[in-house]
Amino acid sequence: RVAVTNTLRLLHVPDEVREALADGLITEGHARAILTANGETRRLAVLRRVVDDHLSVRDTEALARELNGSQDESEIERDADVERLEEAFRQALGTRVKLVRARGGGGRLVVHFYSDEELQGIYETIIRGASSHPT
Incomplete structure (x- = not known):
């Protein structure tokens, strides 16, 4: 039953x-x-x-x-924004990414990797993106 x-x-x-x-x-x-x-x-x-x-x-x-x-509902909407950002990072970097927002607008971004080769690929992706968008 x-x-x-x-x-x-x-x-x-x-x-x-x-x-x-x-x-x-x-x-x-x-x-x-x-x-x-x-x-x-x-x-x-x-x-x-x-x-x-x-x-x-x-x-x-x-x-x-x-x-x-x-x-509350506004926090749920922010969670949806975080989910979208995490998914964009996952797509760009090809690995699991965790975005944690802190109060006051800060936070941290955790990028997971499972081998030295994967770390190197992530590094190259980030550096390549940074060099194509100089500040």
């Missing part, structure tokens, strides 16, 4: 979550955890983080709780 109830709950997730589940990008546990986020915007933000950062189900639950408790 509990299994049936849990499966029925998955009918209420956004289509993107259902597709990620069908494609094997997330598990049913992830989908149920995503469902605990309030509203479709937050659920989709959680889904993107789960897929991009390979979060565990427990981490997914914690992220949903964090989003539910700490953000």
Whole structure:
């Protein structure tokens, strides 16, 4: 009976979550955890983080709780901006990128690499871009 109830709950997730589940990008546990986020915007933000950062189900639950408790709509919109920027960096650099905004307008950009060769490629991409846009 509990299994049936849990499966029925998955009918209420956004289509993107259902597709990620069908494609094997997330598990049913992830989908149920995503469902605990309030509203479709937050659920989709959680889904993107789960897929991009390979979060565990427990981490997914914690992220949903964090989003539910700490953000208003303007912060959700900023999260969408951060997601777009991260994706642009991922496309440009060809690797996982994490953008963390700090209060007051600062923040940090974390670029992940998995080999010396990949680091060299990222370096060349950044330097090539910098030399084509002198200040």
